[in-house]
Amino acid sequence: MPLMYPLVFAAFLFSVGVYGVLARRNAVMVLMSIELMLNAVNVNLIAFNAYLRDQLATGQVFALFVIAVAAAEVGIGLAIVLLIFRNRETVNIDEVDLLRW
Amino acid sequence: MTGQEVAFLVLAVIGGLAGLLVVTSRNVVHAALYLVVALASVAGIYLLLAAPFVAFVQVIIYVGAIVVLLLFGIMLTRAPVGRRVLDNTLRARVGAFVVGGGVFVMLTVFLADAFGSERIATQAATATAALGESLFRNYVLPFEAVSVLLLAALIGAIVLARRD
Numbered sequence: 413m414p415l416m417y418p419l420v421f422a423a424f425l426f427s428v429g430v431y432g433v434l435a436r437r438n439a440v441m442v443l444m445s446i447e448l449m450l451n452a453v454n455v456n457l458i459a460f461n462a463y464l465r466d467q468l469a470t471g472q473v474f475a476l477f478v479i480a481v482a483a484a485e486v487g488i489g490l491a492i493v494l495l496i497f498r499n500r501e502t503v504n505i506d507e508v509d510l511l512r513w
Numbered sequence: 514m515t516g517q518e519v520a521f522l523v524l525a526v527i528g529g530l531a532g533l534l535v536v537t538s539r540n541v542v543h544a545a546l547y548l549v550v551a552l553a554s555v556a557g558i559y560l561l562l563a564a565p566f567v568a569f570v571q572v573i574i575y576v577g578a579i580v581v582l583l584l585f586g587i588m589l590t591r592a593p594v595g596r597r598v599l600d601n602t603l604r605a606r607v608g609a610f611v612v613g614g615g616v617f618v619m620l621t622v623f624l625a626d627a628f629g630s631e632r633i634a635t636q637a638a639t640a641t642a643a644l645g646e647s648l649f650r651n652y653v654l655p656f657e658a659v660s661v662l663l664l665a666a667l668i669g670a671i672v673l674a675r676r677d
Contacts (some may be wrong), residue, residue, distance in 0.1 A: 415631040417564060419624045425532050425551075427617035432536030434609030438599050440541060444548050447579060448532055451555050454567075462633045463556050464563045468647045471670040474565050476648070478517045479574050480659045484666035486579050490586040491673035497590045498676075500664050506601070 418459035427454035439493045439503040443486055450482045517635070521561050540594050541587050545580055552576050563638045567617030 425448055426502025432445025454475045497503050531550035538544040552575040554628055559568035593599065600606060 413515070413561075413633045414522060415628045415633055416625060417518070417521055417525070418558065418633075419628060421529065421558070423617055423620035423624065424529050425555075426620070427613040428529075428532040428536055430616050431609045431613030432576065433527055433605045434612060435536065435601055437601050438533060438593070438597060440583060440590060441536075441544060443586070444535055444583060446546060446656060447548065447583075448535060448551065451552060451575075454571075455555060457590070458559050458562045458564045458567060459633065460638075461564065461629065462636065465634065465636060468651055469644050470647070470652075472564050472567050472639060473652050474643055474649050475564070477659050479567075479570055479656060480663060483574055483579060485665050486582055487648050487670045488673070490582060490668040493586055494589055495673050503590045504518060504598070 415463050418455055419483065422452040422455040422459070425449075425455065429490075437504045437506060439505050439508075442505060443489045443493070446489075447482060447486065447503050450478055450485075452487070470487075517561055521558065524554045524557045524561070528558070539599065541599065542584070546585060548583070549576055549580050550582070562633070563636050565638050566644050575673045597670050 428490055429445045429447075429449030429452065430465050432448065435482075436442050436445060457471040457475045457478070461469060461475075464471075493503055500508065502508070528551050531547045531639050534547040535551060538547060541654065552571065556568045556571040556576070559565070559571060601609070
């Protein structure tokens with residue numbers, strides 16, 4: 413299989429995630445788009461692991477680390493979103509401007 | 514074209530379309546369900562790239578845990594429906610499309626320049642035993658760091674979400 417197949421797929425998934433992060437207003441949707449971007453990174457790691465035929469499977473090990481970090485990130489992110497919703501009755505990120513000069 | 518390539522292309526088209534629907538859907542719950550499809554097709558791609566353990570971890574953690582967590586987040590924040598409440602203004606969306614499309618074109622051009630003729634050799638799937646050996650022999654320090662990170666995230670999430 414050409415190496416470009418997974419690389420182009422990962423680039424597409426990452427760009428879709430970038431679009432989602434910038435275009436969405438709802439904080440939960442932004443978290444979903446971030447998950448898409450993290451998955452694109454994982455596809456790259458696995459593809460290069462297979463391409464380089466690494467004896468230590470470094471790409472796969474670090475894909476597992478990225479998955480663990482993504483789980484931690486979404487847990488903290490949702491806790492913050494719930495806190496904001498409880499205090500301000502909204503999860504629209506353009507209305508949360510507490511830290512804006 | 515081999516069967517592996519055909520399977521990859523089918524999975525990539527399904528995953529790409531599902532990803533597009535995640536960021537364009539008008540309904541938050543539908544977006545979360547499309548995210549399940551996208552993550553599951555990525556798991557299939559891991560299988561095709563000779564990484565079965567990571568594929569099953571993807572199914573268990575992403576599809577099983579993270580999407581459920583996101584659905585709980587949607588339920589607890591009274592999910593609104595509709596283009597206007599979910600998306601930014603048209604101007605911001607056009608800007609986001611330009612940035613996303615630019616990232617895609619730039620990455621594709623540069624990657625084609627660097628790896629355009631390279632091929633992934635057909636190979637046996639990485640045994641879970643070999644992956645575990647590598648993880649606990651060579652990468653045990655980053656593994657412990659990730660464990661501490663998960664613990665810190667757990668405590669942080671409890672502290673943030675606690676009502677006191």
